[in-house]
Amino acid sequence: ARRRDSPNCTVRRLMVKVRDLGLGFDSDEIVPFKYCSGSCHRIRSNYDLTLATLLQEKAIKPGPLGHVASHPCCRPTRYEAVSFMNVHNTWQTVEKLSAAECKCIG
Amino acid sequence: ARRRDSPNCTVRRLMVKVRDLGLGFDSDEIVPFKYCSGSCHRIRSNYDLTLATLLQEKAIKPGPLGHVASHPCCRPTRYEAVSFMNVHNTWQTVEKLSAAECKCIG
């Protein structure tokens, strides 16, 4: 079957309990968390092609994962803060928590 | 034993046969290939911390690897072209092949 292309880099949305954000805030609220996901294959350069080859041929040892990227990254280019009320009925705002816009960068 | 901190994002250099670039050029020359590698841990944001938690808790399925980046990427911010003479003694230049400068972006 035709291998469908991976979806391009875009914003995805998830409703998450504040407690599950893993930041230690104590609240019963559920907040929208938007993140960037998707392929950046379409805008690779000669550099990326060469790097991918050298990684595959083990000419370059990647080191800890994520430290050598052979394609632009799908990352937020704009963020949003998220506010919620904690169990002490105090408003809290977490800056730069959610992605407002995603692009392939680098 | 102490886990030494991963080195920060920086330019690294490798001498590579043109043939091993994987771009199909036929030349006996060896050229310098500079690429970006290293940790971008030091400039993560609340978004990255939360995304890492949700990935770890499988609240987000990462999809094909590399499509969800939970930290800025170590990528070139400036490129260099590389020139060499092929087996037919003709000069060839490959644009944007080598990294001239690396930074954590996104």
Place this chain on the structure above:
Amino acid sequence: MDLSFHIKENKPPGTFHQLQLPPIHHLCQNVSISYKLLAVEGLPFRYNENTTGVSVVQRLDREERERYELIAKCTVREGSKEMQVEVPFLVNVLDEDDSAPFLPNGTSTTDAVVEFNRKEGTVLATLTVCDADTTPIFPIESSRKKYTGTISTTDPWISETFRVDHIFHEIYFSPNGSQVRGTLHEYKLMLNKNISVTENRSFQLDVLVNDTEFHGPERSVMLHFNVSILPVSIQFPNVTYQFTVNRNAQRFAHIGKICIENCMKFCGVNITYRLLSPNASCYAVGILQGREDKFGSLYVNDSSVLLRPECKEIQYTVVASDKQSKKHAKTQLTITLEGTIIKKEEDCPECCAVNKHRAECEECGGVGVLTGKCQWRQGSGKGITTNYSTCTPSIRTCPDGTCDVIESKDPSVCPQDCTNGNIIGGHERGAHGIKSGHGICYCFPRQNCYCEKDDIKEPPCDDMC
């Protein structure tokens, strides 16, 4: 609809309202309308059935009673049918400045002692004056000017050195069971400038309080402050200072505090501390003082000296001097070096706070360490707490929520307390640095600090995509 009236106190008796008989009363023979004023027994109000006029029968005194709640009753008769309506009939008494100031508990004298707190703006003592009249709080300045409080003296030094602050607020009197508003005026004797530690004098200072709008007798009251300015001495307790310092301590290690006698009580007195070292070759220790600190902080200034075997015991003379009076005091400080020198671990970050785990923390040294190694502070691990886990040069001073004078000298000493960079992850920011954090807080000096749970691994982001 309420019937509400305002009558100025002290005015002569007279009619102040006419209840109206509607035209129907005159046109229709079989309809009659009549009024009555209820709840007037014992009160200075009358209703005249013939003239339907309501009058006040004597001068009202607001300081006796400022509000009367009467009832107006209207009766309408048509043949055998009768209908009655009652509505509140309120009389508010407006105030006139007709009361002289008086002393609430008869005290017009108090003591005002100046000892350690010699700072401009210090309140030395307070005396109060009452007035049965009310005082509007808007505009406040004009009310304040109405009731003056001036230091009566011919001595320029007193006028320069003291000032009187006047505040007032509403209080309630209950002359005969009803509540009536009045005013309590407070006169605070304050220092108008810092006083030298050598100043030593006693005298009585008088303040004339004057109710400028009251035209009767005794419109002013004299307040008396028995002022005693005691001299204070700049001296060290009769002990010499002894500190031991580990030879593996690093630069900016916090050794201890130096303080003259009663130093924490002093205010408005600028004491500075200096070290004089006869033994110039072993000059390892320095002293620093924050702008608001009343003590000197001793710290390791040159850690290479600690490694020199010939430097065992270092003697200093500590000098404390007061800028204003040029007074100064001296004492002896002995620094004893101890401990065997341990090899410095390779590959260690310069700053303890960079280490995220106990193992790498306790294996490494860093700026400000006392014994050569960083210390791991294990937190409670619950939610966002001041007791977060972190790696520090000295648990005793860092993190403690204060960016002290030594920590502020170098961003690598205690970024947890001093950072003004980004703090990422669950946290609460303090005046400086991290007030509370989630899990483990670690910092990259001059860059970000992070507070995160330790169990978050680096998700796979392989590059073979």
